[in-house]
Amino acid sequence: MIADIARRVVRQLRESDSSGGAVASSANPATAVVGEKLITIETLDRHAATGQVVAAAGAIITPAAREEARRRGITIQPAVDAAAGQADCHSNHQANGLPASLPESLRNQLDRRNVVLPAGVEIRWCDEPAAEVYRCCSNGQPAAMIAALSDVERFHDEMAPQVWVLDRQKLNLIAAVNVAVRIARCAAKSVQPNDGGSR
Numbered sequence: 219m220i221a222d223i224a225r226r227v228v229r230q231l232r233e234s235d236s237s238g239g240a241v242a243s244s245a246n247p248a249t250a251v252v253g254e255k256l257i258t259i260e261t262l263d264r265h266a267a268t269g270q271v272v273a274a275a276g277a278i279i280t281p282a283a284r285e286e287a288r289r290r291g292i293t294i295q296p297a298v299d300a301a302a303g304q305a306d307c308h309s310n311h312q313a314n315g316l317p318a319s320l321p322e323s324l325r326n327q328l329d330r331r332n333v334v335l336p337a338g339v340e341i342r343w344c345d346e347p348a349a350e351v352y353r354c355c356s357n358g359q360p361a362a363m364i365a366a367l368s369d370v371e372r373f374h375d376e377m378a379p380q381v382w383v384l385d386r387q388k389l390n391l392i393a394a395v396n397v398a399v400r401i402a403r404c405a406a407k408s409v410q411p412n413d414g415g416s417r
Contacts, residue, residue, distance in 0.1 A: 253296070257283045262292055269293065270349075293349045327395045339405045343384040343394050354381045365389065367397055374404040 253274030254261055259282055265271045270293045273279065279294060287294050320328075324343055335341065344350050347363040354361035361381035362373040365388040373379060382401050384394050 253277060256280075257294060259283050259286050262286055262290065265292065266290070270295065272296070293346060295346050295349050323391055324394055324398065327391065328398055331395070331399060333399055333402045335402050336405045338380055339382070339401070340380060341382045341384065341398050341401060343386050343389070345386045347383045347385040350383045351381075354383070364397055364401075367393070367400060370397060370400045370404060374401075374408070378408060 253272040255274050255277050257271055257273055257277060257279040259280075261271060262283055269291060271287070273294055273296055275296065277296075284294070286292075320341060321343060342350055347365075351361045351363045359381050360377055360379045361383055362369070362377060362379040363383045363385060364370060364373065365385040370382075373382075382397075384397055386394075389397060
């Protein structure tokens with residue numbers, strides 16, 4: 219029964235999109251990035267050479283395609299227009315020191331705990347953390363991917379990244395909040411002035 223429903227959904231999506239599955243992600247065609255509405259193993263085959271598939275907003279990704287993409291190392295990322303893509307890799311801090319790019323659920327939890335990030339430190343929580351780290355590093359921002367609480371000190375001590383990219387597939391909301399609190403503490407310690415006194 220589920221397989222039959224899935225076949226019907228796939229058929230309807232293919233019929234509703236005469237352009238072969240690709241749609242513009244923005245109303246402005248000048249800045250639009252084309253994305254796939256339906257991502258299957260066949261879609262991955264078409265994009266195998268680039269190693270990347272751009273998914274339109276609301277795209278359907280079949281479980282088999284998601285698994286196959288992981289196996290082949292193909293990145294599936296959401297479509298963004300050029301202006302949004304540029305803004306995404308720059309710090310956009312609100313008055314409380316938390317980036318506006320954080321999902322509201324995580325930002326609210328951090329607000330409740332009065333977590334403030336030092337200037338120049340940003341946290342992102344996303345489904346495609348490796349792609350986000352690559353984008354940030356390509357734009358000259360040192361970034362680290364965090365999948366566990368124990369990663370924070372190690373990456374802080376080794377490289378002091380500007381952007382901390384939290385893996386949403388491995389960190390639920392509670393874990394992401396705990397990681398963000400630890401990042402804020404580590405970052406705050408590293409910017410405290412040395413008073414020269416003994417402890």
